[in-house]
Amino acid sequence: MSGLRERRRDKAMRAIQECALDLFDERGFAAVTIEEIAAAAEVSPSSVYRYFGTKEGIVVADEFDRMNPADLLDPGDPVGSLLRAVRAYEAAPEAATGSADASTGPQAARSPWRRVRYFFAEPSVRVAVLANLDRASRRIAPLLAAAGELTGTQARVVTNALVFGYFAALEQWYLDGGSRPIAGYVEEGLRPLRGVLRASGHGGPA
């Protein structure tokens, strides 16, 4: 299934991401050029664009993107299933980068939360994250529309509420210094929405 080619590509992608974050941490996002990142990761600038599309994409790119939202989100209980996903992701930080090779960098650098700082500290990255959430919302909304009694417009609105509400909760977590678990912020923040979304669906499990 996964040939040598794909493994090389995945390795290159991880190298680019980590070299880029190292450079960003050191000198700031804006001050680092794509050429420098490519040189540090020992690939060509073209490859950086092939893999990530944009400079912000290096930070934002997420294995999450390639997932099928239907596997993650239960249309009957969107808030609850989102919460479960957050908890699962938080509990298994290694799932984010894969535990293939421990020798490619320092351990702390491999935390999936390292990137998150740039989501909120670097305006252009923040915008890229918003664009990503918007795309995710457009993929998820049809699921809600198909499952519940929501109209198409309502499904879009509710999905945006959910997705961008999650973003707001994540930002609060970040602004608090990232010490307490994220799931707490999501649960608290989305609590006002939970009742509505349950009532309009077919009713999820307890």
Place this chain on the structure above:
Amino acid sequence: MSGLRERRRDKAMRAIQECALDLFDERGFAAVTIEEIAAAAEVSPSSVYRYFGTKEGIVVADEFDRMNPADLLDPGDPVGSLLRAVRAYEAAPEAATGSADASTGPQAARSPWRRVRYFFAEPSVRVAVLANLDRASRRIAPLLAAAGELTGTQARVVTNALVFGYFAALEQWYLDGGSRPIAGYVEEGLRPLRGVLRASGHGGPA
């Protein structure tokens, strides 16, 4: 208060926006350069950047940005006051561009809705709109936090739900061809949210 300078600036800004939209309509957003826009509007490229910051800003820039959100949004009934604002804006399209001078272009071109097409048809403009909504949300959230029993996190989540929910409704309006009034889409789309937001506030008027 409004000196000669400011009037010249406002006039130049409107000229840039209309010339730009003319060119975009004619040849597409990406195919038009800032230099061409500046030439058509008879200003320097520097001025375009001084006024709008980015190419997308020409389309997205909105007198809405300079408003105080407190004048528009009632924390006791956020959905209701948003709906009233939409209806008011929709009823008075001339408020958007000002009725100062009718000789600066064809009448149809002055519709404030002309720009909206690019919100959804041009990806980079869409992203700029999302960034704008995000900024608006961050200004509005403190109002909700101060007025109701919502926590800070909840206020941010609910405001994002409101603002990006409105965006979703607007997109549905656009996708439907823009024939029926926008307020209808907003009312229908935000209906699931209305109950929650009323219940958590101090209760607005009927």
Place this chain on the structure above:
DNA sequence: CTCATTCAGAAAGTCACTATCTTCTGAAAG
């Protein structure tokens, strides 16, 4: 009238991103 401020234009530079072409290489067929 004089002066400080502020704003428009000019000009040069940076760099993200694209398009195209060539080269290489992993993988499969013979």
Place this chain on the structure above:
DNA sequence: CTTTCAGAAGATAGTGACTTTCTGAATGAG
């Protein structure tokens, strides 16, 4: 093992958005 080939990586040359800096001029205050 050799050959073949599709697709991926690299090299190269742009384009144009955006920044920075400087200069001159219009404005409004004193």
